Amino acid sequence: MTPSKWSRISRETLLENPYYRIVHDRYVQPDGEVGDYQYIDIQGSAMVIPVLESGEMILVRQFRYLMQRECLEFPAGGIREGSAPIDTAKEELMEEAGFAARRWEEIGQFAPYSGASNEMCHVFLARDLEFVAPAPEGTEEMDVLQLPEARIEEKVVLGEIWDGMSIAAYHLFRVWRNTTNG
C-alpha cells in the first residue's frame, strides 16, 4: 500500500523542555516525495475572555522577554498533561488575574502558529466573575486591568495590544456574540 499524502513516516524528538518538545517528522508530500518538518509539539492552550457585568473585560499586562516589551493580554496558559482545557482556563483566570467565574462557555478555537506548532488554543468566555484574591507573589510584572471594548480596540490600533492570540480571541468573541446575541 502506498502511504497517503501528508501522512507521517517517522517522528523523532530533537529536544525537550518543561513546556514543549521540538520534533522532527518525515512525511509524504503531495508529490509523493518525503518531506521534513521540525516543529513545536505541545499540549494546547486555553485563553479566557473575562467579561464583567459592566461589559468591561479583564486583561493582564506582562513583560514579554522575547519582544523585550510589555503587552496587554487575556489570561492564558498551556494545558497540562491530563488536564482539560476548561480546567486550565479556570486556573489561569485565578492565577493571573485573581478572579473566579460562575459561567463558562467555550466560544471557539484557533491555531496560533500553525506553521511551526501544533498548538490549538481553546477560547473561553467567563462571566459572573468574582474577585477572589490578588494575583500571587512572584508575578510582580503582571498587572490586572479592566477595560471597556472601545479602549481595547484603541489599544490594538495603537499597538499596545500586540499579542496575536489575544487579538484573535477577542475577534472570536466578537463574531460569536454577533451570531448568538449572547
Added chain:
Amino acid sequence: MTPSKWSRISRETLLENPYYRIVHDRYVQPDGEVGDYQYIDIQGSAMVIPVLESGEMILVRQFRYLMQRECLEFPAGGIREGSAPIDTAKEELMEEAGFAARRWEEIGQFAPYSGASNEMCHVFLARDLEFVAPAPEGTEEMDVLQLPEARIEEKVVLGEIWDGMSIAAYHLFRVWRNTTNG
C-alpha cells in the same frame, strides 16, 4: 554593574533549519535569579489582506500538516534575510494567489506566538489588485478564494477559518478601518 532584569546573559543555538533556529537564552529574572528560555528565533513575517474593488477579500485554502486539515488563510510568509516586510508581502501575494497590487499600506503588527517565538508579523492591506498569473506549479494543495466579509466571519464562527494569524490580521484590518475610515 548588576545586569538589569530581563536582560540576556548568554545565547546558544540548539538547532537550525531553513526556516528558523531554536535558541536557548539565559536571562535575568525580575527576582534576580537566572532564567532559561528556549524559543524559535526567526526573521519575522508578512501577511496580506488583499481587498478587491467589490470589497471581497482573497484567501488561500491550504492543508496544514500539523493539524492534518485544511484552513483558509490570508497570503503570508516568512521574511527572508535582507528582505523588507513589504517585499515579502508582495511576493507572497503573487506566489500564493497570483495577484499584484498597486496600493500597499502597512496597517499593523502583532506577535503570533510571543511565548515561544520572537516572530513579529507585519500586516499589509493590498488594494487595486490585478490578477497576473495562476498560482505556480507544485502548490496543487492551494486554492484561491474570493469572499465577502460576512462570509469570512461566518467561517470564523463555523471553525473553517481557524488560523490565529489570519483571524488577528483580519481584526487589525477591521479596527484600522474603523479608525481611519480607510
